[in-house]
Amino acid sequence: MTRTARAYTNIALIKYWGKKNKQLKLPYTNSLSLTLDRFYTDTKATIIDSDKDVVYLNNQLLDDTQNKRILNYLETIRNFYSFTDHFQIDTVNHVPTSAGFASSASGFAALAAAINETKQLDLSRQELSILARNGSGSASRSIYGGFVEWQAGHDNESSFAVPIDETPEIDLALLSVVINKHSKKISSTMGMENSVKSSPFYPNWVTLVSSEIKEIKQAIAQKDLQKIGEISEHNAMSMHALTLSADPSFTYFAPETIRIIQLIQELRRKGLFAYATIDAGPNVKIICTKESLPKVQTYIEQQLSDVTTVVANIGPGIQYI
Amino acid sequence: MTRTARAYTNIALIKYWGKKNKQLKLPYTNSLSLTLDRFYTDTKATIIDSDKDVVYLNNQLLDDTQNKRILNYLETIRNFYSFTDHFQIDTVNHVPTSAGFASSASGFAALAAAINETKQLDLSRQELSILARNGSGSASRSIYGGFVEWQAGHDNESSFAVPIDETPEIDLALLSVVINKHSKKISSTMGMENSVKSSPFYPNWVTLVSSEIKEIKQAIAQKDLQKIGEISEHNAMSMHALTLSADPSFTYFAPETIRIIQLIQELRRKGLFAYATIDAGPNVKIICTKESLPKVQTYIEQQLSDVTTVVANIGPGIQYI
Known part of the structure; x- marks a missing residue:
């Protein structure tokens, strides 16, 4: 079998x-x-x-x-x-x-x-x-x-x-905010290649990751949610700084990406736990606590008409079924 | 007098x-x-x-x-x-x-x-x-x-x-695209300070500018318009990469800024001369030739409803009148 x-x-x-x-x-x-x-x-x-x-x-x-x-x-x-x-x-x-x-x-x-x-x-x-x-x-x-x-x-x-x-045993959940419009896609393979080859900041990225990995592991061990959020957001934005500084410059951000980043900053000013992480595309994933997530979700859905939000929790490794 | x-x-x-x-x-x-x-x-x-x-x-x-x-x-x-x-x-x-x-x-x-x-x-x-x-x-x-x-x-x-x-004697003109909506403003003084203090990429920025200054002066001497446009756009985007990689991350970009960047890329794919430069704010200035400028202006105004465009040419130094 x-x-x-x-x-x-x-x-x-x-x-x-x-x-x-x-x-x-x-x-x-x-x-x-x-x-x-x-x-x-x-x-x-x-x-x-x-x-x-x-x-x-x-x-x-x-x-x-x-x-x-x-x-x-x-x-x-x-x-x-x-x-x-x-x-x-x-x-x-x-x-x-x-x-x-x-x-x-x-x-x-x-x-x-x-x-x-x-x-x-x-x-x-x-x-x-x-x-x-x-x-x-x-x-x-x-x-x-x-x-x-x-x-x-x-x-x-x-x-x-x-x-x-x-x-x-940590109070984290993820809200994926998907922009319902497609634009031209740059593959992550291409994006990485261009960043490595032409961003003047790439050597410092390597140094940055090495120190942020250490810091986030410490934050995970201490269950310091805010530190995990802060480091994650900074690391993601620094990755996108590599695309912006590539030659020629490019970005995975869509207009709505910036709008969502602005909303996340507003949510934090309101005292809610919300940090952004963004991969090689326009969508934003919001790192939340289980408590902040429904409020963050409601706010994002109220402010933006053309997005879909999806919730995920921490998952397991490989399984055989 | x-x-x-x-x-x-x-x-x-x-x-x-x-x-x-x-x-x-x-x-x-x-x-x-x-x-x-x-x-x-x-x-x-x-x-x-x-x-x-x-x-x-x-x-x-x-x-x-x-x-x-x-x-x-x-x-x-x-x-x-x-x-x-x-x-x-x-x-x-x-x-x-x-x-x-x-x-x-x-x-x-x-x-x-x-x-x-x-x-x-x-x-x-x-x-x-x-x-x-x-x-x-x-x-x-x-x-x-x-x-x-x-x-x-x-x-x-x-x-x-x-x-x-x-x-x-060079065929350059500037189209300023102003976004008619105000958002919270981070002063350039604050933005610079945060970038210097907290962007892991700042040391490389200093190196980058030193080489791009040399390159653009050579391009100016040779009246190489394309090179002037390319270097200018890359330098501006790299400056904005410093804000994105600051800790905490911030950006002067508004959603419309990304939209204008996308339109400039479309214009270049159509064969028109258009390069972006962006200061400490959401507005985009488009470096054009005198020939491309009216076409660029028409396209931007057709695609975006909530912007004002203003044309400028090369100007003189201090005068006493």
Whole structure:
């Protein structure tokens, strides 16, 4: 009986921004995330008698252009573990794009875990994190629940995530504010590349992350919510400062992004706990306490007509179901 | 016969962002600007038999809170040149706030020149630039027309502007796009202070400006319009990256600022010459050629309802009329 692997998405509080090695997805810096409970991917791998893999996403067969990244990844796995089997991959995404999260973190973590299960590779979670990282950098963190640190390392074996606190007893929740309008998208891979290559501030980003990782781990240990919020917001904005200072300058911000940042500042002036974090896109995730979240949600929905808000709590690591 | 001094405002293409010495307004870096023809301040100083200065702005007598900065400045001038006269200052501002420019550059340049005239101080333009700088840093540049560099220096005597090309034969014009909504304003003084103190990227800004000043002077000499536009836009966005990466993070951008940046990128994709520069506020100034400007203006006005656009060309230095 082959079990289905379930992996949850995660939100980086200290961002991953810049690849030292593109092929191996080795980052320039450590990063630190919170795994979320509501958004996950379920993936099952079945060995098939074929020399081609087939991939079903949400019960739809993907064609050769849609599944290219997955096929390349399966090929990588075969090379790593020296087997020749091909698979039917059945994957169901519970990370709706309308929730403002990328599905690559949960997607590649679930896929790595599914192959581990089907081929009985018996990988440790560290090995699984390395394998997931080869699919998508941020997937390395989705192996664990709660607070997770991805240690940059220097080669394939030394770059993996470690759990900081898998079931933190901490009063945090996340409100994702999704802007209901699409604009031209710059991929995070392109954005990172341009930032590393051309932002005069990139060297200082590397130094900054190293000190903010230390600070936020201390804040997590002390359950200092305000410090966690402050460091997270500063780190995210500094990442976006890298895009603004790239040459040519670019930004993931939409007009509404600025509006939401302004509203968050207003909410804080009203005494509510609310801090912004923003990934490689226009949507804003608001770090709240369980108490502040409903008030923050109501205020944002009152002030902005063209957004969708989605709530997430702290989630677990990889599961087999 | 005391003549009226007229000074024009200027737009920094390489920004002044950070004071090494607050009292003397000594900057951390050089900066480079273009003097504009449409926005200017006319100021006349008359010696009065009184131990108090009086200031009329646009024919209105300013009260003791409104004129504080000017009175302090006049006191500074008396100390510099060891005289005791007090003045009636008549100043008329032709820098409407609706044009999106600060009036402090033209204002303090005109005031310095007016005192120079009335007191027959016979200052060289270099000395006048130093004197104007003591009122407002950017005023040091408004002494000259065309392209002007403010050399940071290291003390009061060595920090002044020099002309790069006072009457450049170059096909550039400026479109100021003013957002017709007011939001809370962070003064540039506060913004600079916070950036210097808390942005992890500030040290790299100093290095960046030093190389971009060299590059843009070369581009000006070669009349390489595209290079001038590119360097100016990158420098402005990098300045705003300093505010975003300050701790706590802040931004001068309004939602509409991002929208205008997006429109400028669209205009460039259409093949039109348009580059953004943004000061310590939400308004965007678009660097155009004389040919592109009307098309850029029409497009911006079509796309955005709640903005005012104002055109400016290259302007002259201090005049006495």
